[in-house]
Amino acid sequence: xxxxxxxxxxxxxxxxxxxxxxxxxxxxxxxxxxxxxxxxxxxxxxxxxxxxxxxxxxxxxxxxxxxxxxxxxxxxxxxxxxxxxxxxxxxxxxxxxxxxxxxxxxxxxxxxxxxxxxxxxxxxxxxxxxxxxxxxxxxxxxxxxxxxxxxxxxxxxxxxxxxxxxxxxxxxxxxxxxxxxxxxxxxxxxxxxxxxxxxxxxxxxxxxxxxxxxxxxxxxxxxxxxxxxxxxxxxxxxxxxxxxxxxxxxxxxxxxxxxxxxxxxxxxxxxxxxxxxxxxxxxxxxxxxxxxxxxxxxxxxxxxxxxxxxxxxxxxxxxxxxxxxxxxxxxxxxxxxxxxxxxxxxxxxxxxxxxxxxxxxxxxxxxxxxxxxxxxxxxxxxxxxxxxxxxxxxxxxxxxxxxxxxxxxxxxxxxxxxxxxxxxxxxxxxxxxxxxxxxxxxxxxxxxxxxxxxxxxxxx
Amino acid sequence: xxxxxxxxxxxxxxxxxxxxxxxxxxxxxxxxxxxxxxxxxxxxxxxxxxxxxxxxxxxxxxxxxxxxxxxxxxxxxxxxxxxxxxxxxxxxxxxxxxxxxxxxxxxxxxxxxxxxxxxxxxxxxxxxxxxxxxxxxxxxxxxxxxxxxxxxxxxxxxxxxxxxxxxxxxxxxxxxxxxxxxxxxxxxxxxxxxxxxxxxxxxxxxxxxxxxxxxxxxxxxxxxxxxxxxxxxxxxxxxxxxxxxxxxxxxxxxxxxxxxxxxxxxxxxxxxxxxxxxxxxxxxxxxxxxxxxxxxxxxxxxxxxxxxxxxxxxxxxxxxxxxxxxxxxxxxxxxxxxxxxxxxxxxxxxxxxxxxxxxxxxxxxxxxxxxxxxxxxxxxxxxxxxxxxxxxxxxxxxxxxxxxxxxxxxxxxxxxxxxxxxxxxxxxxxxxxxxxxxxxxxxxxxxxxxxxxxxxxxxx
Numbered sequence: 001x002x003x004x005x006x007x008x009x010x011x012x013x014x015x016x017x018x019x020x021x022x023x024x025x026x027x028x029x030x031x032x033x034x035x036x037x038x039x040x041x042x043x044x045x046x047x048x049x050x051x052x053x054x055x056x057x058x059x060x061x062x063x064x065x066x067x068x069x070x071x072x073x074x075x076x077x078x079x080x081x082x083x084x085x086x087x088x089x090x091x092x093x094x095x096x097x098x099x100x101x102x103x104x105x106x107x108x109x110x111x112x113x114x115x116x117x118x119x120x121x122x123x124x125x126x127x128x129x130x131x132x133x134x135x136x137x138x139x140x141x142x143x144x145x146x147x148x149x150x151x152x153x154x155x156x157x158x159x160x161x162x163x164x165x166x167x168x169x170x171x172x173x174x175x176x177x178x179x180x181x182x183x184x185x186x187x188x189x190x191x192x193x194x195x196x197x198x199x200x201x202x203x204x205x206x207x208x209x210x211x212x213x214x215x216x217x218x219x220x221x222x223x224x225x226x227x228x229x230x231x232x233x234x235x236x237x238x239x240x241x242x243x244x245x246x247x248x249x250x251x252x253x254x255x256x257x258x259x260x261x262x263x264x265x266x267x268x269x270x271x272x273x274x275x276x277x278x279x280x281x282x283x284x285x286x287x288x289x290x291x292x293x294x295x296x297x298x299x300x301x302x303x304x305x306x307x308x309x310x311x312x313x314x315x316x317x318x319x320x321x322x323x324x325x326x327x328x329x330x331x332x333x334x335x336x337x338x339x340x341x342x343x344x345x346x347x348x349x350x351x352x353x354x355x356x357x358x359x360x361x362x363x364x365x366x367x368x369x370x371x372x373x374x375x376x377x378x379x380x381x382x383x384x385x386x387x388x389x390x391x392x393x394x395x396x397x398x399x400x401x402x403x404x405x406x407x408x409x410x411x412x413x414x415x416x417x418x419x420x421x422x423x424x425x426x427x428x429x430x431x432x433x434x435x436x437x438x439x440x441x442x443x444x445x446x447x448x449x450x451x452x453x454x455x456x457x458x459x460x
Numbered sequence: 461x462x463x464x465x466x467x468x469x470x471x472x473x474x475x476x477x478x479x480x481x482x483x484x485x486x487x488x489x490x491x492x493x494x495x496x497x498x499x500x501x502x503x504x505x506x507x508x509x510x511x512x513x514x515x516x517x518x519x520x521x522x523x524x525x526x527x528x529x530x531x532x533x534x535x536x537x538x539x540x541x542x543x544x545x546x547x548x549x550x551x552x553x554x555x556x557x558x559x560x561x562x563x564x565x566x567x568x569x570x571x572x573x574x575x576x577x578x579x580x581x582x583x584x585x586x587x588x589x590x591x592x593x594x595x596x597x598x599x600x601x602x603x604x605x606x607x608x609x610x611x612x613x614x615x616x617x618x619x620x621x622x623x624x625x626x627x628x629x630x631x632x633x634x635x636x637x638x639x640x641x642x643x644x645x646x647x648x649x650x651x652x653x654x655x656x657x658x659x660x661x662x663x664x665x666x667x668x669x670x671x672x673x674x675x676x677x678x679x680x681x682x683x684x685x686x687x688x689x690x691x692x693x694x695x696x697x698x699x700x701x702x703x704x705x706x707x708x709x710x711x712x713x714x715x716x717x718x719x720x721x722x723x724x725x726x727x728x729x730x731x732x733x734x735x736x737x738x739x740x741x742x743x744x745x746x747x748x749x750x751x752x753x754x755x756x757x758x759x760x761x762x763x764x765x766x767x768x769x770x771x772x773x774x775x776x777x778x779x780x781x782x783x784x785x786x787x788x789x790x791x792x793x794x795x796x797x798x799x800x801x802x803x804x805x806x807x808x809x810x811x812x813x814x815x816x817x818x819x820x821x822x823x824x825x826x827x828x829x830x831x832x833x834x835x836x837x838x839x840x841x842x843x844x845x846x847x848x849x850x851x852x853x854x855x856x857x858x859x860x861x862x863x864x865x866x867x868x869x870x871x872x873x874x875x876x877x878x879x880x881x882x883x884x885x886x887x888x889x890x891x892x893x894x895x896x897x898x899x900x901x902x903x904x905x906x907x908x909x910x911x912x913x914x915x916x917x918x919x920x
Contacts, residue, residue, distance in 0.1 A: 012900060023917040040900070041840070049844040049901050054527025057520075064535070066549075067514025068542035068655075075524070075531045082528035089526075089843050096838055104919075195528075316900035319908075323895050343899040353899070378556055380501070383549050384509040415875050418904045421897075422882035435783050437881075439803040439813070440472065440500070440776040441509050444878045448779075457483040459564075 003029045005329065006121050006135035008113040008276065011038020013141030013306035013318030015097065020326040022104050029133055030106060031113035031123055037094050039143050039307075040315040043166035046093065048187050050086045052347045055194035063386035079172045079195045109133065115140075115277035118299045137301050137329050140281075140289060141318060144270040144307035151241065152179065152266055158244050159264045162188065172197045173262030177251050179239050181208040185267040186222065186348040193229050193349075200259055201226075202234045213344060215358040215393070218409055225349045225389075239264070272308040284310060293336040294328050295321055303328070312342050341421045345414035350390055353417035356405025356424050357395060368398035372430065374450035376410045380441040387411040392450045394420065394433065401430040401454060412443040419444055430454035463489045465789065466581050466595035468573040468736065471498020473601030473766035473778030475557065480786040482564050489593055490566060491573035491583055497554050499603050499767075500775040503626040506553065508647050510546045512807045515654035523846035539632045539655045569593065575600075575737035578759045597761050597789050600741075600749060601778060604730035604767035611701065612639065612726055618704050619724045622648065632657045633722030637711050639699050641668040645727040646682065646808040653689050653809075660719055661686075662694045673804060675818045675853070678869055685809045685849075699724070732768040744770060753796040754788050755781055763788070772802050801881045805874035810850055813877035816865025816884050817855060828858035832890065834910035836870045840901040847871040852910045854880065854893065861890040861914060872903040879904055890914035 004026040007014045014030065015037070021028045035042050064071060101108060111125040115138060122132045146161035148154060154161045160169065162184050172195055178185045181203035189199045205211065207219040208226070226233060234253055242251040242264060251259045272288045274281075282290040282298045288310040295303050303325040306318030321337055328334040345353040362369045376382040376390040390410020397404050406420040423433055434455035438445035452459070464486040467474045474490065475497070481488045495502050524531060561568055571585035575598060582592045606621035608614060614621045620629065622644050632655055638645045641663035649659045665671065667679040668686070686693060694713055702711040702724060711719045732748050734741075742750040742758045748770035755763050763785040766778030781797055788794040805813040822829045836842040836850040850870020857864050866880040883893055894915035898905035913919070 019912070019919070020916055023912070023919050025917075045901050046840050046844060049841060051527075053845050054529065057524060057527055057529060060517075061529070064517060065541070066545045067511075067517055068538035068540065068545070069514065069517060069521070070536040070538060070541075071531045072533055072535070075529050078528035078530060080528065081525070081530075085526045085528070093838070093840060093843060100919075314900070316897055316905070319900065320895070320897045342897055345899045345902070378553070380506050380553060381509060383553060384506060385513050412872070412875055414899050414902050415872055415904050416878075418876075418898060418902075419878050419882060422879060422886060426882060426886040435780070437776055437780050437802055438878060439805045439874050440774070440779065441505050442805070442874050442878075444875050445776070452479070452483070456480055457485075459479070459483050459560075 001027075001134075002119070003027050003133065003135040005137045005139060006031065006133060007139045007141060008115075008121060009038065009140065009142035009273075009306075009308075010036045010108075011141060011143050011306065011318065012040045012315040013322045014038065014139070016319040016322035017139050017141065017305075017326055018101070018106065020323060022106070024326065024330060028106055029109060029135065030101070031109045031111065031121060033110070033112045035094060036097050036101075036108070037090070039163070041090060041093060043163050045315050046090055047086050047166050048191070049347055050089055051082060051191040052187065054082050055191045058194045060386075066386050077196055080170050082195070083170045113276070115279055115281065115302065118279060118301060137303065139322070139325060140276055140297070140302065140304040140308055141306045141322065142273040142276055142308050144272050144313060146266065147269045147271045148266055149179070149268045150238070152239060152264070154266055158249050159242075159266060162265070162267050165265060174198060175261040176200070176263045176265055177202060177239070177249070177259055177261045178265045178267060180267040180269070181205075181233065182210055182267060182269065183346050185265075186346060188265065188267065189226070189231055190229070190348045193231050199231045200234070200261065201231065202237050202239055202253055204236070204238055206235045208233070209346065209352070212358070212360045212364075214346070214352065214354060215360070215407055217393070218352055218354075218407055221391070221409055222348065222350060222352065229349060270307060270313060274308050276308075286310070294334040295325050295337065296328075311337070312339060314342065314344070317342060341425060343417045343421055345417060347414065350409050351411060351413035352407070352409050353413035354405075354407040355417050355421045356403075358405055358407060359395060362395060362404060367404065369404070370396050370398045370401070370454055372396070372450040372452065372454045374446050376446070379443060379446050381443055382411060384441065385411065392446050394430075394447065394450045396430050396454055403428050403430065403433055416444050419447065423447075461487075461594075462579070463487050463593065463595040465597045465599060466491065466593060467599045467601060468575075468581060469498065469600065469602035469733075469766075470496045470568075471601060471603050471766065471778060472500045472775040473782045474498065474599070476779040476782035477599050477601065477765075477786055478561070478566065480783060482566070484786065484790060488566055489569060489595065490561070491569045491571065491581060493570070493572045495554060496557050496561075496568070497550070499623070501550060501553060503623050504644075505775050506550055507546050507626050508651070509807055510549055511542060511651040512647065514542050515651045518654045520846070526846050537656055540630050542655070543630045573736070575739055575741065575762065578739060578761060597763065599782070599785060600736055600757070600762065600764040600768055601766045601782065602733040602736055602768050604732050604773060606726065607729045607731045608726055609639070609728045610698075612699060612724070614726055618709050619702075619726060622725070622727050625725060634658060635721040636660070636723045636725055637662060637699070637709070637719055637721045638725045638727060640727040640729070641665075641693065642670055642727060642729065643806050645725075646806060648725065648727065649686070649691055650689070650808040653691050659691045660694070660721065661691065662697050662699055662713055664696070664698055666695045668693070669806065669812070672818070672820045672824075674806070674812065674814060675820070675867055677853070678812055678814075678867055681851070681869055682808065682810060682812065689809060730767060730773060734768050736768075746770070754794040755785050755797065756788075771797070772799060774802065774804070777802060801885060803877045803881055805877060807874065810869050811871060811873035812867070812869050813873035814865075814867040815877050815881045816863075818865055818867060819855060822855060822864060827864065829864070830856050830858045830861070830914055832856070832910040832912065832914045834906050836906070839903060839906050841903055842871060844901065845871065852906050854890075854907065854910045856890050856914055863888050863890065863893055876904050876906075879907065883907075
């Protein structure tokens with residue numbers, strides 16, 4: 001039989017494509033070499049968020065007494081126990097996915113898929129046998145894998161990748177050097193810190209978190225917290241060399257300092273899994289599969305989404321693109337993705353979230369801005385929850401006072417960021433942001449205060 | 461001197477009016493007989509949310525082990541300690557308000573204000589002296605006080621109001637009968653339950669929470685949880701009579717049952733503080749001050765907002781109305797409030813939130829609907845946080861498939877409800893709700909799933 005659609009890679013992109021395809025009655029087949037759910041479910045977003053919940057709860061133990069909850073002595077912190085429970089949670093979610101596929105009788109070909117003809121995928125199975133399946137359309141959603149850098153070679157033991165971290169590291173080391181202070185580096189550093197590991201971060205740039213998308217003031221605010229937590233950072237510095245000695249790693253930094261740690265965690269970004277075909281699907285210099293505005297490769301029936309193409313490497317972008325691909329397969333009038341309202345969220349010592357344009361991004365586009373700011377200090381809900389750290393900044397176009405972006409640092413950031421996104425979408429002015437009805441007490445009402453100066457006038 | 465604006469009552473309405481007036485350079489005076497911040501800050505929203513945080517943390521203690529956090533034995537739960545810390549948090553917020561007024565040199569007249577002329581307010585101070593001040597405009601934001609019902613007479617000791625609860629109840633009783641299963645009744649019942657009190661609720665209607673604004677399925681869902689928690693409920697039942705005997709209350713219900721409890725908590729709604737003038741400001745039959753579409757009383761320079769008028773009795777509505785009043789004072793083209801997107805949120809055993817129209821409300825307006833549903837069970841963030849109880853229902857107009865309302869039960873409800881509100885405001889169709897980019901993993905992405913059936917088609 002010829003399938004309507006073959007999906008290679010069952011991560012967020014593949015999963016979303018599946019859900020829509022099934023609802024539209026398409027005959028689909030799935031090719032997956034690893035566990036269903038992809039990197040996101042098994043080794044990134046979901047387990048990170050799981051451990052981050054634990055890390056944040058450990059931090060919150062200090063606030064229990066505010067509510068008359070008195071625990072005896074210090075709690076015992078057992079990372080291995082968290083790890084086992086993380087596996088259970090992920091297992092529950094993966095099974096719900098497996099059960100869906102079973103109940104809809106979707107064939108899942110376990111193995112490495114290779115596109116050998118514009119309508120044919122060859123699957124190399126674990127036992128070495130091969131099978132070829134045929135499809136009208138093919139979706140490549142094969143994701144990405146950790147990059148390495150320079151002379152640093154992951155060995156799965158002393159030098160580990162973020163995937164090794166999630167797959168294998170059931171016990172945390174006493175000390176670790178994290179190479180790369182980007183998203184994954186900051187997220188895992190906070191987790192390890194709260195679970196008791198001494199964490200060092202070495203970062204080539206002069207700050208934490210990706211620039212320019214994460215504003216400088218956010219990066220500085222996070223750094224202050226990292227210092228308070230005892231996370232040590234080295235900026236504008238690289239790992240020059242390292243050697244394993246007596247079960248420890250001796251790491252020499254470019255500033256001449258030597259650190260003796262148990263492990264090195266490499267978190268220097270990811271590269272696309274684009275070695276996927278023998279038919280000449282075009283890739284760019286970095287190995288990303290090239291797609292046109294409709295997410296088609298140079299073969300018009302073969303689409304690609306997610307980390308394997310050069311768009312923001314975020315699970316929700318893969319999902320968004322998958323919806324567009326399904327639309328484009330099913331309709332004459334094709335759609336293009338619009339990334340302008342992509343929400344970013346980083347779950348580290350604070351929740352950090354961004355959407356739209358920050359001041360620097362606006363400046364680069366020649367847009368003059370005026371901004372509004374409000375700290376969590378006086379937000380009643382944040383105070384009630386003993387979570388009054390953080391702030392909001394809203395970015396408005398100077399003349400029209402229309403909201404064009406914003407970022408949030410603090411509790412709830414990864415949810416309320418969508419309100420900023422929706423207000424941009426709806427074309428709100430500062431006055432409209434200010435006068436909107438937000439529940440009291442909520443974190444969301446901070447937007448009414450962060451827009452006050454611009455909408456109404458300054459208080460001081 | 462003649463003030464530009466005299467504000468009587470410094471709750472959320474008065475506070476918001478103050479903030480805007482000061483930014484607009486108005487000369488204002490404040491009259492307040494009690495503590496700054498009003499009922500909301502001192503006896504309702506903010507302390508309730510404070511205790512609710514504690515109650516929810518007590519419930520979450522069971523989940524700590526999921527994250528490898530092992531506490532020894534059972535924690536000691538001390539409500540009095542929570543009470544003291546609640547006072548500190550509220551005190552901090554109240555002082556920030558006091559400091560603002562001081563730094564802006566705003567006169568605060570402590571005492572009971574009475575409007576004795578359309579431009580004059582007489583203040584009766586605690587020492588019995590009187591002072592009259594003059595203003596061009598007057599804002600009445602005097603709020604409300606607890607209602608009582610039938611033969612039940614609050615005595616501050618055995619029969620207490622919700623205000624007594626917050627002001628005086630430093631130790632919780634072993635058992636309590638809550639009269640009224642509305643918003644305050646459900647919020648306080650959950651708090652007392654988690655802090656160790658045996659709670660009974662008697663409710664005249666056949667369900668919990670206000671109808672029709674809170675949908676029947678939400679009420680049922682909450683009831684199941686209350687049962688699990690050991691909160692006992694009596695519906696379609698009233699408190700027939702009670703007597704105090706040996707330091708306990710013997711309460712006889714209309715169904716013939718007798719309960720022996722330590723206290724009765726009366727939570728049967730609130731009535732306006734509208735005994736405010738000698739000049740004939742018009743009130744309705746229930747005592748609410750009558751206002752026109754611009755929030756003016758029958759004296760055009762006297763405005764009223766908040767609980768004292770017949771609009772939703774919510775702090776954020778008072779704030780919203782105050783903004784409109786300031787606009788109307790300062791501008792020729794006057795504005796009217798639009799309550800259609802008022803968010804409701806109830807912080808009880810679940811967060812419960814509502815905005816727009818539910819199915820019944822739509823039906824009453826003759827609007828045909830189609831709805832979408834998704835449980836928290838499979839939301840990855842909720843699973844990661846061990847908070848996978850709850851659901852979302854979205855209401856769409858049947859033909860256009862435009863979103864017209866929705867409700868959320870579960871963690872984060874009081875924040876993500878604003879996304880539904882903003883999507884209604886922006887005129888989103890089910891397809892637009894479904895295809896919007898939500899951060900993964902977030903609670904917000906549940907909207908993509910709750911709109912899937914309507915936007916794309918059913919899976920089963």
